[in-house]
Amino acid sequence: MKPLLQIALDHTDLVSALDTVHRVKDYVDVVECGTILCFCEGIKTVSVIKTLCPEKIVVCDLKCCDAGEILAKQAFSAGAKWMTVVCAAPLATMITTKKIADSYQGEIQIELFGNWTFEDAKEWVKNGITQAIYHRGRDAQAAGQGWSQSDLDKMKRLSDLGIGLSVTGGITPESISTFKDINVKVFIAGRALSAAADPKKAATQFREQIDKYWD
């Protein structure tokens, strides 16, 4: 399947986020209420975005570590289709969160940071979790750390376990080809779309690259 295109809304206020939504929503498949936005404005952002983009997949990027049941109920009842859980969360949290997700026909995505292992990943798959987010962190990025062969090898191994990957961290149309051997489910773009003078053109450039490398 062709990778989808996701806009990450990482604004600190809802009005700025809505400006981006207004400009880019017609050109993406998935709209993400980012952690920053959720923390600054609260869970209502998810309801607002879902109301404005009823036909899009809405992701609530809570990066849940604990209290999965309560957070998942909040996110999915607000209209999220996907919600993120940090890989460092206890398996009990992942299972609880997935159960709530299932009841809303939603899914959880494991966000990969730090010392996760492939043994962990096998446990996720065994528990029916099929999505993960491979992340070049904003701060790692700012510290000049790029995509390495080690990153790509890990992504490939995760794909091979049956996990659909969302890839994020300074993704541009030029970087898409880097991931051509990986089963990418979603490319997440932030400023490459939101700061583009012509978001439609920017999205088209992403799609052209995606079409070139995936059937």
Add this chain to the structure above:
Amino acid sequence: MKPLLQIALDHTDLVSALDTVHRVKDYVDVVECGTILCFCEGIKTVSVIKTLCPEKIVVCDLKCCDAGEILAKQAFSAGAKWMTVVCAAPLATMITTKKIADSYQGEIQIELFGNWTFEDAKEWVKNGITQAIYHRGRDAQAAGQGWSQSDLDKMKRLSDLGIGLSVTGGITPESISTFKDINVKVFIAGRALSAAADPKKAATQFREQIDKYWD
């Protein structure tokens, strides 16, 4: 130093949280805007709590994994004195977050989940981070996992590295003695205080136990 007493506000709405604040704030040292509350109502909860409890330490339990600079600026400018960062966050995120914390004379607390190592902990200390939160997760707790000797041994090793520990997860006055050999900085209570018919009495029971085991 004697451990402090912290109330965790993990409500899904600000009004319920304020009801608890109103009832317990005179009996605690630290008031925590929990992850659930922050996500449900947004960062304004920190400003509201700080306004109502100007003389208390306010913790913003963001469980930051990334985007440390933006999140820390939000939390500390809203009045937080401490802010949580997940142990799985890249070291770059911890360093960035700590830099912002320093500029507000605040501190960050590393929240321990999953596969952290003592090598990680040494890096935290080396970078001037002096607090961590040892957590029996809500979901782990619900799954019947208690405090083990392994937990206590890890806490002791962290103390010995110079890290002040906040201890959380179903803490009651009866469980305080479990931690008597550890350099506990804060005991975090939730329902043991907020659901008590007489919060003053419940807090006194905590203080009595603390006085018994710490000078």
